[in-house]
Amino acid sequence: MLNISKQKVHDRVHEEFDLYSLNTLHTPRSAVVLKRWLIGIGVVLLLIMFLPWQQNINGKGDITALTPKDRPQNIQNIIAGRIEKWLVKEGDFVEKGDTILVISEIKDDYFDKNLSKRLQEQLAAKKSAIESYHIKVKALESQIVALQQNQQFSLQKAKNKVKQNQAKVVSDSTDMLAEQVQVNIAQVRYDRGEDQYKNGGIVSLSELESRKLKLQETKAKYVSVQNKLLVSRQELINARIELNSVNAEYAEKISKAESDKSTALSSVATGEYELSQLQNKISNVDYRLGQYVVRAPQDGFVVKALKAGIGETIKEGESICTLQPSNPDTAVELYVKAMDVPLIQEGREVRLQFEGWPALVFSGWPSTSVGTFGGTVKVIDRVDSKGGEYRMLVIPKKGDDPWPKQLRMGSGVVGWVMLDNVPIWYEVWRQLNAFPANLKSEPEEKQPDKQAKKEDKK
Structure with missing residues (x-):
């Protein structure tokens, strides 16, 4: 039992005695095999644990x-319309520019088939109107130049008239002074003659009356010259007033012409704005006419139609079908x-x-x-x-x-x-x-x- 002796007796017991109980005490063969397999698997697992992972x-x-650009994309229409014809079906391969769908117009603003022609006529009329306004602006500019020239001439004429009246006033003033001297001389001679006539009869009565008549004539002439000086002075005042009125008159005319010019320029700007709008509208109409056909943006396969049937209405930017780009x-x-x-x-x-x-x-x-x-x-x-x-x-x-x-x-x-x-x-x-x-x-x-x-x- 303790396996102290080196002599083994269990082999002799098995050879000399056939005992059933002893035969049933040996280790089963399957357990030994299982044991060996478990040990082997354990060793293998242990080795596997050191493998790289x-x-x-x-x-x-x-x-x-x-x-x-290569990912699936939804093809959308730019304008609203009604489906008229499908030219592809799901699974078809299309090249860039191939027609996928044809639509028709649904907005009443574009129902007129001659819309482009009528817009061109409006464009021509608007250009003609703008040209007329340009001609008017040029005419007003010429008128303003003429008024400015006439203003200079009238000013020069009025200045000359003022100078003439000033000279006339000076001349009349000189005449009045000369007549004043003549009046004084006639007065002195008359007074001397009257004294001489009273004090001794040195001067006859007829001579005295002659001197008196001369005094009356010189006084009358002095009054006439004085009146003439007053008239000259009044004419000088009128000439100066006329000189001042020339600036006011021509300033009013020039201001009116410039106002008309500004109005014409405003009409030109308005016409050019409307012309630009018409040109933009014509471009939009021409571009819109090209959008009645929906084309493939690139090569690919039509995967799925998102709209079906004929006569169905679609909105702007609405997806029509899905396209898968090729390659x-x-x-x-x-x-x-x-x-x-x-x-x-x-x-x-x-x-x-x-x-x-x-x-x-x-x-x-x-x-x-x-x-x-x-x-x-x-x-x-x-x-x-x-x-x-x-x-x-x-x-x-x-x-x-x-x-x-x-x-x-x-x-x-x-x-x-x-x-x-x-x-x-x-x-x-x-x-x-x-x-x-x-x-x-x-x-x-x-x-x-x-x-x-x-x-x-x-």
Whole structure:
């Protein structure tokens, strides 16, 4: 029992005695096999724990296009109208400029089939009116120049008349002074003659009467010259008044002409404004006539008609159908949690599994996965998207298997952003303790050089 002796008796007991109870006491064969298998599995698992495991961040998303111009777009009409004819059906391939839909007019402002012609007639009439106003402006300008010249002539004439009257006043004043002297002389001679006649009769009576008559004549002539001087002075005053009235008269005429000119210029400006409106309306009508046909903006496939039937009315900017551009630059938009964004940088490798494409995935051993395709992180959004997750765009990886051509926009994708290699035991320990993945120091993202951008714009 204690296995102290080196002599074994259990073999001899089995050979000499055939005891059933002893035969049932040996260890079952299946237990031994199970034991060996468990030990082997344990050793294998232990060894596996030291194998390398590539950490990764998983995310889900859809297939999209890298550039907005390659993504599905809704074709919209610019003007309101009524559907007259469909020239495509769903699934058709159209080239840029191909007609998709023909619509007719529904606004009464454009029902007239000769609208462009009538607008052209209005345009010609308006141009003629503007030309007439220009002619009127030129005529008024000539009239203003003529009035200004006449004003100068009239002013010169009035000034000359004033000078003439001034000279006449001076002349009449001289005459009056001369007559005043003659009156004084005649008065002195008469007074002397009267004294002589009274004191001795030296002067006869006829001589005295002659001197008296001469005195009366000189006085009468003096009064006449005095009256003439008054008339000359009055004429001088009238000439000066006329000189002042010339400025007022011509200022009024020139002001009226300038007012008429301003009115004509205002009419020209109004006409040019209306002319511009007519030209704009003609351009709009011509452009509108070209919008009765809705054309494809680029090559692609008509995916879905959003309007159906003939005679249906559509509004401005209403979506008519969906167009999927041909040969898009395919990309994948993956959504990852906010806590995983700091671990991802542009250029990181991504393994992708497309829905509907058979695959066997070992996320930590990408080289052993089957049916997955390689990608590279191209864009990481700066703001969160739906549900607080962040979107990133993944493009095909150079040198890897090309993505299947059968992929369609909007198909589901599961992706794994590949990080660094660690032992499996460390990854298990990290997952059990909810620790983040390893993050090595990455080079800082290069900020765009503002100066270089400015130079490029120049």
